[in-house]
Structures are given as C-alpha cells and as structure tokens.
Amino acid sequence: MSHGFVSRMxxxxxxxxxxxxxxxxxxxxxxxxxxxxxxxxxxxxxxxxEQVSRLLCLCNQAKVPVTTQGGLTxxxxxxxxxxxxxxxxxxxxxxxxxxxxxxxxxxAQSGALLQRIQERVEQEDHIFPLDLGARGSCTIGxxxxxxxxxxxxxxxxxxxDLILGLEVVTANGTVLHGLRRYIKNNTGIDLKxxxxxxxxxxxxxxxxxxxxxxxxxxxxxxxxxxxxFEQVSSFLGMARRRLGGELTxxxxxxxxxxxxxxxxxxxxxxxxxxxxxxxxxxxxxxNNAERIQADLEELLEGAKDENVVLDATISTSKASAAAxxxxxxxxxxxxxxxxxxxxxxxxxxxxxxxxNEYVNAIGARTKAIDVRAFAIxxxxxxxxxxxxxxxxxxxxxxxxxxxxxxxxITGEFGGSISAEHGIGILKRPYLKISRTQxxxxxxxxxxRALDPNNILNPGRIFTL
Amino acid sequence: MSHGFVSRMxxxxxxxxxxxxxxxxxxxxxxxxxxxxxxxxxxxxxxxxEQVSRLLCLCNQAKVPVTTQGGLTxxxxxxxxxxxxxxxxxxxxxxxxxxxxxxxxxxAQSGALLQRIQERVEQEDHIFPLDLGARGSCTIGxxxxxxxxxxxxxxxxxxxDLILGLEVVTANGTVLHGLRRYIKNNTGIDLKxxxxxxxxxxxxxxxxxxxxxxxxxxxxxxxxxxxxFEQVSSFLGMARRRLGGELTxxxxxxxxxxxxxxxxxxxxxxxxxxxxxxxxxxxxxxNNAERIQADLEELLEGAKDENVVLDATISTSKASAAAxxxxxxxxxxxxxxxxxxxxxxxxxxxxxxxxNEYVNAIGARTKAIDVRAFAIxxxxxxxxxxxxxxxxxxxxxxxxxxxxxxxxITGEFGGSISAEHGIGILKRPYLKISRTQxxxxxxxxxxRALDPNNILNPGRIFTL
Numbered sequence: 001m002s003h004g005f006v007s008r009m010x011x012x013x014x015x016x017x018x019x020x021x022x023x024x025x026x027x028x029x030x031x032x033x034x035x036x037x038x039x040x041x042x043x044x045x046x047x048x049x050e051q052v053s054r055l056l057c058l059c060n061q062a063k064v065p066v067t068t069q070g071g072l073t074x075x076x077x078x079x080x081x082x083x084x085x086x087x088x089x090x091x092x093x094x095x096x097x098x099x100x101x102x103x104x105x106x107x108a109q110s111g112a113l114l115q116r117i118q119e120r121v122e123q124e125d126h127i128f129p130l131d132l133g134a135r136g137s138c139t140i141g142x143x144x145x146x147x148x149x150x151x152x153x154x155x156x157x158x159x160x161d162l163i164l165g166l167e168v169v170t171a172n173g174t175v176l177h178g179l180r181r182y183i184k185n186n187t188g189i190d191l192k193x194x195x196x197x198x199x200x201x202x203x204x205x206x207x208x209x210x211x212x213x214x215x216x217x218x219x220x221x222x223x224x225x226x227x228x229f230e231q232v233s234s235f236l237g238m239a240r241r242r243l244g245g246e247l248t249x250x251x252x253x254x255x256x257x258x259x260x261x262x263x264x265x266x267x268x269x270x271x272x273x274x275x276x277x278x279x280x281x282x283x284x285x286x287n288n289a290e291r292i293q294a295d296l297e298e299l300l301e302g303a304k305d306e307n308v309v310l311d312a313t314i315s316t317s318k319a320s321a322a323a324x325x326x327x328x329x330x331x332x333x334x335x336x337x338x339x340x341x342x343x344x345x346x347x348x349x350x351x352x353x354x355x356n357e358y359v360n361a362i363g364a365r366t367k368a369i370d371v372r373a374f375a376i377x378x379x380x381x382x383x384x385x386x387x388x389x390x391x392x393x394x395x396x397x398x399x400x401x402x403x404x405x406x407x408x409i410t411g412e413f414g415g416s417i418s419a420e421h422g423i424g425i426l427k428r429p430y431l432k433i434s435r436t437q438x439x440x441x442x443x444x445x446x447x448r449a450l451d452p453n454n455i456l457n458p459g460r461i462f463t464l
Numbered sequence: 465m466s467h468g469f470v471s472r473m474x475x476x477x478x479x480x481x482x483x484x485x486x487x488x489x490x491x492x493x494x495x496x497x498x499x500x501x502x503x504x505x506x507x508x509x510x511x512x513x514e515q516v517s518r519l520l521c522l523c524n525q526a527k528v529p530v531t532t533q534g535g536l537t538x539x540x541x542x543x544x545x546x547x548x549x550x551x552x553x554x555x556x557x558x559x560x561x562x563x564x565x566x567x568x569x570x571x572a573q574s575g576a577l578l579q580r581i582q583e584r585v586e587q588e589d590h591i592f593p594l595d596l597g598a599r600g601s602c603t604i605g606x607x608x609x610x611x612x613x614x615x616x617x618x619x620x621x622x623x624x625d626l627i628l629g630l631e632v633v634t635a636n637g638t639v640l641h642g643l644r645r646y647i648k649n650n651t652g653i654d655l656k657x658x659x660x661x662x663x664x665x666x667x668x669x670x671x672x673x674x675x676x677x678x679x680x681x682x683x684x685x686x687x688x689x690x691x692x693f694e695q696v697s698s699f700l701g702m703a704r705r706r707l708g709g710e711l712t713x714x715x716x717x718x719x720x721x722x723x724x725x726x727x728x729x730x731x732x733x734x735x736x737x738x739x740x741x742x743x744x745x746x747x748x749x750x751n752n753a754e755r756i757q758a759d760l761e762e763l764l765e766g767a768k769d770e771n772v773v774l775d776a777t778i779s780t781s782k783a784s785a786a787a788x789x790x791x792x793x794x795x796x797x798x799x800x801x802x803x804x805x806x807x808x809x810x811x812x813x814x815x816x817x818x819x820n821e822y823v824n825a826i827g828a829r830t831k832a833i834d835v836r837a838f839a840i841x842x843x844x845x846x847x848x849x850x851x852x853x854x855x856x857x858x859x860x861x862x863x864x865x866x867x868x869x870x871x872x873i874t875g876e877f878g879g880s881i882s883a884e885h886g887i888g889i890l891k892r893p894y895l896k897i898s899r900t901q902x903x904x905x906x907x908x909x910x911x912r913a914l915d916p917n918n919i920l921n922p923g924r925i926f927t928l
Binding site for chain 1: 566567610611613617619621622624625634638639640641642644645646647648649650651652653654655657658660661662665666678680697701704705706708709710750751755813814815816817844847848849878879880881882883884885886887891895898899900902903904905906907909910911912913914925926
C-alpha cells in the first residue's frame with residue numbers, strides 16, 4: 001500500500017477519517033490479553049454507509065485487504081489486522097437510530113455497543129435479548145458477524161434469530177439495502193443469512209434491524225446443586241416442561257468452576273457449599289412474580305423428591321439474583337487468576353447425551369500430556385454448548401498438542417469445534433474436524449464469487 | 465434430451481427409478497387447480513442420496529435442467545416442470561429416520577410428508593411445531609425449500625428456525641453432509657441457510673435434522689370479535705404481555721373472511737355472530753390447563769373492560785377448539801366456492817402499524833378497475849403477514865392489472881410481495897418491488913457460482 005493510496009482514501013472519505021502513523025492508537029492492534037500485532041498502515045473510521053462503500057470500492061480496485069473491527073472482544077483472532085491490511089473501524093457508526101415497539105424492531109448502526117442497544121430498548125419497556133459478558137464493549141456488528149450466542153439462547157435463539165434485516169456493503173462497494181423489518185419475507189435467496197456468522201469475509205455490515213420483545217417484568221434465579229450429569233440432564237427436561245416459555249437460562253457449572261470462582265474471585269458470594277459435583281443456574285422470566293415463584297418452588301420440590309436436586313436456593317431480590325449470575329459471569333475474572341500461558345479456552349457443541357463422557361475423556365486423555373492438567377467446565381447445556389478451560393503446567397509450546405487433542409476428541413464425539421466463538425485464524429487448522437472438505441470447498445466458492453480479490457478479512461475461517 | 469440420456473439415467477440409477485412416456489402420471493405435471501403443463505420427458509424417483517448425486521452429476525454434464533418436486537402444494541408455480549426439464553421427485557425418500565427426544569431432534573428424508581413427521585414426533589410426547597393447511601400432502605423438503613411459515617410462527621418461528629442441519633446435493637452432484645444436530649455451530653459460512661427458502665435453485669435437499677419440542681399437554685382456543693384494526697393491534701400487545709410463551713397463534717380474520725366462511729363453507733360452526741368487523745383467534749398452549757384458562761379469562765376480561773374486545777368465546781373441549789380452527793383453516797374451501805377465474809391470491813408482509821391503511825387502499829384502488837371487486841383478508845397478524853384474496857368480475861385477462869396494482873401498493877407501503885409462499889415463476893415479475901436490483905444481482909452471482917450450468921429449477925425466482 002502506497003502513500004498515494006492513503007491520499008486517495010482521504011479524498012474519497014475525509015482526512016479525519018483516515019489515521020496513519022503515530023495517530024494510530026494501540027487498541028486497534030491489541031488483543032484482549034494485551035498482546036499487540038504489527039501496527040496497521042492505516043485505520044479508517046467511516047461515518048456513513050456511503051463512505052464504507054467508497055472505501056471498499058477503492059480497496060477492491062487496488063486489491064488492498066481490509067480487516068473490519070467492532071469491539072475487538074472476539075476470541076479467535078478475527079479482528080486483529082494481518083500485515084498489510086488496513087483496519088476498517090466501525091466505531092463512529094454507533095447510533096441506535098430507532099426503537100419501534102409496535103413493530104417490534106430496533107435499528108442500529110453496526111458499531112453500536114450491545115449494552116447501549118439493550119439500555120435504549122429497555123427505556124421502552126422492551127428487551128433486545130442478546131446478552132453476553134462482553135456486552136459493555138462488543139458491538140452489534142461483531143455480534144452479527146460472529147452469530148453470537150450467550151445466556152438467553154434457550155429462549156430467544158442465537159443472534160441470527162434476532163435479525164430482521166441488514167444493510168451490508170460487499171467487497172466491490174455495492175450497498176445491499178436489506179434493512180427490512182418483518183419476520184416473513186420469502187422473496188428469493190435470503191442474503192442476510194450469508195453475512196450472519198461469516199466473520200466479515202463476505203461483506204461489511206453497516207446497519208441492522210433487530211427483533212425486540214416486551215420486557216418480562218419479573219425475573220427469578222435459582223441455583224441448584226446436583227451430584228451427577230445424568231441428574232443435570234433430567235433436571236433440564238423437568239425445567240423445560242415445568243417452565244416452558246418462562247425458562248430464559250439454564251447454565252451448568254462443573255464443580256471446579258463453581259468452587260474455584262468462590263475461592264479465587266473477589267466479591268463473589270457463596271449461595272451453596274462448594275463440594276457438590278454440579279451446579280445449575282436457572283433463570284425464569286414472566287410478568288407474574290407469584291407464578292414464577294410457585295413454578296420454581298414446584299420444580300425444585302419435584303426435583304428434590306426424585307433425588308435429582310440435592311440443594312437449592314431461589315433469589316429473593318434483584319441483588320441476590322445478580323449475585324448468583326455474578327458467579328456464572330466471572331469466567332474472565334476466574335481465568336485471569338491463572339497465568340495466561342497455562343490456560344487454553346475451548347467452546348464446543350455436543351449432543352447433550354454425550355457431554356459427560358466427553359468431559360471425562362478430556363480429563364483422562366489430557367493427563368497423558370500433563371498429569372496435573374485439569375479442565376474448568378461450564379456452559380449453556382440447554383443449547384448443547386460447553387465452555388472448557390484447560391489448565392496445564394507445561395511451557396506454551398505444548399499448547400498446540402493440547403488443542404489438537406481436545407479438538408480431535410470433540411470430533412470423535414461428533415461435536416462442533418466452535419459453538420459460538422467462530423473460527424477466525426486461531427481455529428482455522430481445526431475447521432476440518434467440524435466441516436467436510438466439500439463444505440469448506442463450497443464456502444470457498446461463495447467467498448470467491450462475492451469477494452474475488454479476497455480483500456475482506458482474508459485468511460479468516462479458511463485460506464483461498 | 466435424447467433417448468441416450470434416458471438410458472444413461474437408467475444405468476446410473478436403476479430402471480424402475482426412471483419413468484418416461486405413458487408411465488408418467490398426470491400428477492407430476494398438474495397444479496392444485498388441476499391445470500396441466502407439458503408432460504416432462506422423464507420423471508426420476510431416486511431412493512438414495514447417492515442416486516440423487518449420480519443423477520445431478522449426469523444432468524450437469526449434459527446440461528439437462530431438473531425440476532425438484534415435493535408435494536406440489538406450492539402456489540407460485542415453482543414445482544411444475546418447464547418444457548425440456550426432467551422431474552426429480554423425492555417421493556421415494558420419505559422416511560422419518562430418527563426421533564431423539566433427549567437431543568431434541570428428528571431426522572427425516574426430504575420427501576417425508578409434514579403430517580407424517582408431526583405424528584411420528586407426537587408418539588414421543590413431543591411436537592414438530594411447523595404446521596400449515598397442506599400438512600397432509602406437503603413434504604418437509606418443500607417446506608424447507610420455501611421456508612414455510614404457517615400458524616405457529618409467533619411462537620416457534622419459520623421453518624428456517626426449526627432446522628438444525630441439512631444434507632444437500634449441489635448441481636454438480638457434490639453431497640454436502642451437513643446433517644448436524646446442535647443449535648450452536650459457528651464454524652464458517654452457515655451453508656444450510658443458503659438452501660432454506662431458495663426454492664431449490666441452489667441444491668437438492670435430501671435429509672433434514674429438525675428441532676422438536678416437548679408437547680404442551682394443554683391447549684385452549686378463544687375466538688374474539690373486535691370493531692377496528694386499532695383494537696386488533698392493541699389486543700395483540702395485550703395477548704403478548706399476558707400470555708408470553710403460552711401464545712402459540714394469533715390469527716386475524718376480516719369480516720368478509722369470517723362471514724363468508726360461515727355462510728358458504730359446509731360443516732363450519734358459528735361461534736360468534738357474523739356482523740363484527742374483525743375476528744381474532746388465539747391459541748394458548750402450556751402444561752397447566754387451569755392456568756391457561758385463567759390467563760385467557762383475565763386477558764379477555766381486561767380487553768373487554770378497555771373496550772378492545774366486544775365479544776368472545778373460549779373452547780371447552782378439543783372438539784370446540786377444532787371447530788374454531790376449522791373456520792380459520794377453511795381458506796381453500798372458501799376460495800373454491802368462487803369461480804377460479806375471478807379470484808387472485810396474495811401473501812404479503814407489512815409493518816403492523818400500516819396494515820389497516822393498506823387493506824383500505826387495496827379496497828379503494830381495485831374498485832377503479834372493477835367497482836364490484838372486493839378482498840377477503842385474513843392472516844398471521846402477529847408475524848406481520850396478511851393473506852388477501854381479491855375477487856373481481858372481469859375476464860381473466862385483467863388478472864395482471866390487479867396483480868400489478870396490489871403489488872405496487874404493497875411496495876408503496878414498504879411491504880414484501882411474498883411473506884411465505886415464495887416467488888417461483890408467477891411472482892417473478894414483481895420481485896423487484898421487494899428486492900433491490902443489487903440484491904437480485906447478488907442472488908444471481910450466488911446462483912452462477914453454485915450452479916454454473918443453471919440446471920436446478922431454472923427460471924424460478926429470477927432468470928439468469
């Protein structure tokens with residue numbers, strides 16, 4: 001990329017939108033752990049869709065590759081620039097443009113923070129149900145590009161299920177004005193589906209029409225202790241039947257997660273003793289507090305009668321509910337109490353009936369590499385999704401051995417190597433475990449058709 | 465297509481799978497109204513995915529176009545063969561192969577009838593929630609290819625939302641083994657989304673992994689009378705808040721639909737008088753009968769107090785619930801009481817806050833063509849979807865004038881010209897009202913990339 005190209009970018013956008021040299025802050029090329037990559041040659045911060053279009057048109061003609069950045073909270077090295085890529089930051093396109101409760105839709109620019117959208121929608125007594133720990137720093141554009149999941153998938157689905165329409169700029173600068181606002185629209189290939197979850201390799205999302213829902217006025221949380229995974233699985237079935245549409249979260253923590261969080265993370269409460277094998281956090285939401293209370297009590301009574309649940313506590317206030325969620329939401333804090341080099345995170349999907357066997361296999365087989373290795377496991381079991389943090393005492397160069405082992409076991413159990421975090425660059429070597437060669441080749445065909453010069457997030461998911 | 469080609473098809477499949485000449489029954493080239501098109505040169509009925517793959521490989525090499533057929537219940541002339549196309553009928557691949565309640569999944573071949581899947585899943589005390597009037601003759605492959613909607617979208621979403629994985633054969637015979645069984649799987653471009661709703665132009669679906677849910681044991685239906693659309697809209701908000709996840713249908717019938725069905729369709733009951741402007745049918749489902757009853761009673765009491773609902777009746781038995789659904793499900797029967805030439809069906813999506821104005825505009829402006837024209841309107845208002853049957857007394861050659869007018873009004877109101885029926889060939893001239901030129905061009909790019917010889921359902925949705 002030449003100086004001439006920078007000048008041309010400044011011409012088609014405006015000079016303040018294009019940062020170079022010393023004006024480029026470290027945050028544009030630094031990951032969550034503070035590691036930096038090579039400084040990009042330019043950071044472009046468009047303020048309008050038209051500017052994104054002009055920029056991509058220029059980059060496409062000059063074959064200059066672009067990395068699109070949202071909140072940089074991803075975990076697979078999708079958003080950090082590779083050498084020779086310019087950064088396209090969506091941070092200036094951050095407006096929540098409209099909230100229409102009668103139509104059940106909110107419209108936001110893709111750089112809007114998730115939490116900002118949540119709060120704006122809540123002002124209208126509605127919710128935008130997507131929710132994850134990074135809510136305060138991730139952007140909706142990043143959430144859509146990675147098809148984020150999070151805590152309420154069991155009730156409201158993945159990000160994909162919450163998208164009514166998208167405005168997208170494709171590689172050659174074409175603007176797809178697809179910001180439609182209705183659920184049903186069977187008029188040809190549903191193009192927006194291509195851009196959800198494809199990690200920015202097919203287009204740059206500039207705006208989204210999002211589904212919003214009336215806010216349930218009441219919410220209760222219960223934390224339960226169980227002694228086996230079979231009980232967890234039975235309890236999920238009981239909760240689904242008893243709570244139906246009231247069930248908004250069913251989160252499971254293996255003993256290590258719960259115990260170590262209580263022991264190591266400051267400010268966390270201890271609602272139940274730490275010696276049980278499994279802990280389940282259930283959230284129920286509806287408009288009738290007495291009914292939720294009665295439902296949870298009946299659920300727990302039934303589960304205790306059948307020896308499915310050993311011990312349980314129900315929230316009595318917003319504060320006690322928040323305290324229980326605080327344990328489940330301390331994943332990052334717990335992680336940081338261990339040295340960076342000794343931990344490896346995984347995010348997998350599995351059929352629920354194989355989860356326990358899977359976790360046991362990981363435990364046993366990682367010990368062959370490091371006898372002191374152990375896994376901290378938790379996740380959205382109701383969605384078939386486990387998060388697993390493997391801890392070892394080896395030098396970082398054994399990292400790849402552990403990764404290979406865990407992903408191979410995931411493949412043996414018919415699982416997905418990425419439930420909600422995506423592939424990016426870090427998981428690329430393992431994509432073939434979860435997708436067949438024919439599927440990956442078909443993905444390449446689509447990439448080549450929509451981005452023939454390979455300028456959008458090149459090398460993410462797969463290489464061409 | 466030569467005789468040599470037929471022989472080659474018989475070689476790669478088997479002789480009984482390839483029908484020609486007098487062996488081709490009329491049902492393969494006849495629409496729902498009994499109209500026939502030109503007899504296809506061959507009807508191929510593969511029994512395995514491998515056979516579909518071999519067939520498409522052959523057709524692709526010889527550039528012989530193929531029409532894939534499910535239950536032929538579509539309304540846009542998508543499934544009838546054009547001249548020179550062979551028919552690929554999925555009728556022999558009709559097995560429900562697996563129902564796994566603990567994993568929440570059923571696996572079916574694409575030629576399986578929707579009703580057969582529903583009934584098989586119900587044996588396990590679960591439901592596959594997709595439901596529409598054609599359940600007894602439509603196939604799941606057709607439902608997926610058209611992203612069918614139906615009566616329970618408000619609770620369970622469109623067909624797209626019910627698909628966990630697909631096995632698909634692409635134009636050159638490549639088999640995409642994507643029959644995965646988990647909700648979360650962010651491993652690259654989600655290819656299955658391309659095949660849902662694209663009307664068979666990108667691939668032939670051979671198998672599907674479907675989401676199933678525990679069956680709610682109790683169900684109540686209420687039919688209500690209202691005097692304005694504003695009341696209908698308020699009532700929807702009240703029902704959503706009061707019933708939450710219990711709300712499984714919110715169907716609206718304009719006076720003409722309700723009155724004429726009672727008057728003209730035999731065997732239909734009359735739960736409420738026929739002089740009201742609007743009728744709403746609500747279905748609530750859960751496991752607790754008393755609670756549903758109490759919820760509906762409170763909802764109706766509140767709605768009556770606020771003068772939103774004028775009159776209402778709640779089902780007291782499965783039979784009375786079925787009788788109320790019978791009115792809403794008599795669309796085809798009502799339609800058939802009018803001569804074919806005088807009626808034109810529409811299926812549109814609109815923002816709910818513009819629906820009434822839209823229906824009034826259709827009423828007023830169609831009278832400029834035929835002063836006696838009138839519209840029968842009903843639909844899934846909770847999903848923004850209206851069905852509209854326009855009746856006129858003109859000769860069939862004015863049909864196009866009415867279509868143009870209604871679709872243009874739909875465009876003026878920012879609506880979609882096809883909510884759930886798709887585009888096929890009949891709605892192709894109007895696609896540009898709901899999709900921009902850039903979107904249609906992008907669809908063409910994808911079609912060319914995946915089916916360069918244009919052999920799969922050519923001319924459906926758009927021409928190349």
